Amino acid sequence: MIRRFGRPGAVIAMASAAVLGGIGTATADPGNAPNSFEVPLVCDNGATYTVVVNGNGNFTAAHDVASNATFIPTAFGPFHGVVTDEGGTVIAEFTDPAIAKGNSTKTRMTSISCTYSFDETFTDPELGVLTFHGEGDVSGFTTPAR
Numbered sequence: 001m002i003r004r005f006g007r008p009g010a011v012i013a014m015a016s017a018a019v020l021g022g023i024g025t026a027t028a029d030p031g032n033a034p035n036s037f038e039v040p041l042v043c044d045n046g047a048t049y050t051v052v053v054n055g056n057g058n059f060t061a062a063h064d065v066a067s068n069a070t071f072i073p074t075a076f077g078p079f080h081g082v083v084t085d086e087g088g089t090v091i092a093e094f095t096d097p098a099i100a101k102g103n104s105t106k107t108r109m110t111s112i113s114c115t116y117s118f119d120e121t122f123t124d125p126e127l128g129v130l131t132f133h134g135e136g137d138v139s140g141f142t143t144p145a146r
Helices: 006-019
Strands: 037-043 048-053 062-064 070-085 090-096 112-124 128-143
Touching: none
Parallel strands: none
Antiparallel strands: 037 048, 037 112, 048 062, 062 070, 070 090, 070 128, 112 128
16 A cells, blocks of 8 residues: 655655554454554445554454444555655655456446544654644445444
């Protein structure tokens, strides 16, 4: 999901590792898994979810922290990411194109579309404290259906 170009690319790679990479295996409580990552989803079915990702790959299922529901992603819209320093100066910015999982672009009766955004702060040895902001769209479905 993250593009890597020169020094800004190294910062983006670090941001992606700090934010999205190194995801651990699922546990009985996915929110407490080492290196798990919570993402808030606001969906067109009127529901909001806070999901935890505990795996690698673009289409890893995410667990709703407030229920036993699992969100299964089938497509992602463009993803936009920005890395800024403590003063607000943009260090790197990118937009990744939309992607879909195989034939999953067919709309299911239970499909939902959601938006998400998140911020993560990390330290770069050369640049100091940096903030990574990411946002995008995701389509999929939940099990059990809600």
